[in-house]
Each structure stands twice: as C-alpha cells, then as structure tokens.
Amino acid sequence: LVLVKLGGSLLTNKNKKESLKKTVLKRMAKEIHSARKKSDVNLIVGHGGGSFPHFPAKKYKVNEGIVDKKSIEGFALTQDAAARLNRIVVKELLGAGENAIGIQPSACFVCERGKIALSFLKPIAEMLSQGMVPVPYGDAVIDTDLGVTILSTESILRELAFKMGAKRIIIVSDVDGVFTADPSKNKKAKPIPEITRDNYEKVKGYLAGSAGVDVTGGMAHKVEEMFSLNDFGVEAQIISGLKKGNLEKAILGESAGTIIR
Numbered sequence: 001l002v003l004v005k006l007g008g009s010l011l012t013n014k015n016k017k018e019s020l021k022k023t024v025l026k027r028m029a030k031e032i033h034s035a036r037k038k039s040d041v042n043l044i045v046g047h048g049g050g051s052f053p054h055f056p057a058k059k060y061k062v063n064e065g066i067v068d069k070k071s072i073e074g075f076a077l078t079q080d081a082a083a084r085l086n087r088i089v090v091k092e093l094l095g096a097g098e099n100a101i102g103i104q105p106s107a108c109f110v111c112e113r114g115k116i117a118l119s120f121l122k123p124i125a126e127m128l129s130q131g132m133v134p135v136p137y138g139d140a141v142i143d144t145d146l147g148v149t150i151l152s153t154e155s156i157l158r159e160l161a162f163k164m165g166a167k168r169i170i171i172v173s174d175v176d177g178v179f180t181a182d183p184s185k186n187k188k189a190k191p192i193p194e195i196t197r198d199n200y201e202k203v204k205g206y207l208a209g210s211a212g213v214d215v216t217g218g219m220a221h222k223v224e225e226m227f228s229l230n231d232f233g234v235e236a237q238i239i240s241g242l243k244k245g246n247l248e249k250a251i252l253g254e255s256a257g258t259i260i261r
C-alpha cells in the first residue's frame, strides 16, 4: 500500500480562485495508471485543495473554528469547493482507467483541537481489498472543541498510514522537494535530498508556509506531519509533479526529490 498526495499547488494555481491545471492533472492520472499496470501496488490517492477550498477557508477563517455568525456558512462553502475539486480529480482517474472512489473526509473524521480524534475507515479498507483507489482530500471537518476546523490531506494520510499499515507516502508538489529556502522566492535555494533525525532541527529553520493562498501551513506542515511518522517506519518522499514521469517512477520505488526517513 502506497499513499500519494497530489498537492493543491500542483493541481491548481493557488493565487487564482478555482483555477485548475488540467494538463498536469491528466498527466498525474496517466502516470498513476501506468505505474499500477507495471506493479501490483495498492494506492490511496489523496489530493490537496489548492485554490478551491483554501479561498473560502481563508476568508471565513474556518481553520480557527466557529469564530462568528458567518463561520457555518464558511464551513459549508469550503466543504463544497473541496468536494467539487474531488469530483474533477476522480473523473480524470476514471478516464485514465482507475476505479477511483471519492472519500469525503468530513463524513468519516472528527477532530479535537485540529487533530483527528475519531475516524471511520472500514469503507476504505474494503475498497482497497477490492482493488479500488480511494481518493480523500483536504476538507472542512467537525471539531469537538473548535466547532469546525480544516483537516489537511497530510494529516489524513498520516492517520491512514498508521491505521492501514502503509510504509510509503509520496507527496507530489510544485517544487522539487524541500530546499534551504522557498525555491519559488529564492533562486539560490539548494535542494535537501534527505531529512533524518540528524538534520531535522536544522531543516525546520528553512521551512515556510505556502507561497499561495493557504490555511494549512505549506511545506513546514508537510515535513512536520511526515517526520512524525518516522518512528513508525513510514518513509515519505516529496517530489515535483511538474517533471514528467516523476510520479510514476516514485510509485515504482525510484528516489527523487526529498526523502524523509
């Protein structure tokens, strides 16, 4: 079982509301299908929200909980935007030949202070055993303490890795892994091939949030969530989906980008 995240930064332009990068999405779907034909890997393909849910989430501060009279409306609009992108991703995977099934996280996870407290994963386990490809996404979910919150795809994949025993997570982004600074802002940023216990504290100092409209913490959040899985023997890889063939190769076990181990 391999868990993949197609980043919202990869699938959309995060500075322009609901702007899909359709050619990139189509290629991701093809690479996933091609990798599945070459190996018997089971996949969960999660995706981020990009400029679909991040826009209403930021406007209504959904990540801060129920803060005013408009919060519930913001929750509903964020859920809708996230789910609409999910249908688009599922449709492309179906078109590429995968039996993809959209999974609505707001219907199977409950958070407490932003962290997953309850999950109902039986459907996902059954789908996997029948060779389907579950497709969850970063979503607005109920929080027993804050009222509502935003649950990132990284946090969902972290939970799924734990509960379903995945050993590998591939995060596909618009940057070629982790750098010594945000490469979209600093041309002198150097790639970091590997993050381990030995350099984690140093690397933390290089990590920033997203360059686009975002409520879940960009690269810093990704590395933190993935690093916390190291003790459980789960290896994470952050690669660029803008390089052709990169995702297919990563699913088949080739290394690229940054490995967190």
Ligand SMILES: Nc1ncnc2c1ncn2[C@@H]1O[C@H](COP(=O)(O)OP(=O)(O)OP(=O)(O)O)[C@@H](O)[C@H]1O
Pocket (backbone or CB within 6 Å): 006, 007, 008, 009, 010, 014, 047, 048, 049, 050, 051, 054, 138, 153, 172, 173, 174, 175, 177, 178, 179, 180, 181, 182, 183, 184, 206, 207, 208, 209, 210, 211, 212, 214, 216, 217, 218, 219, 220
């Ligand atoms: N040290 C760093 N190395 C690489 N990228 C960095 C670094 N610091 C910040 N970033 C930024 O993190 C971004 C990736 O995080 P972001 O949350 O925007 O993407 P995503 O997770 O694909 O999107 P979404 O949250 O919508 O799924 C990069 O595009 C880059 O601008």
Ligand SMILES: [Mg+2]
Pocket (backbone or CB within 6 Å): 048, 210, 214, 216, 217, 218, 219
């Ligand atoms: Mg993100």
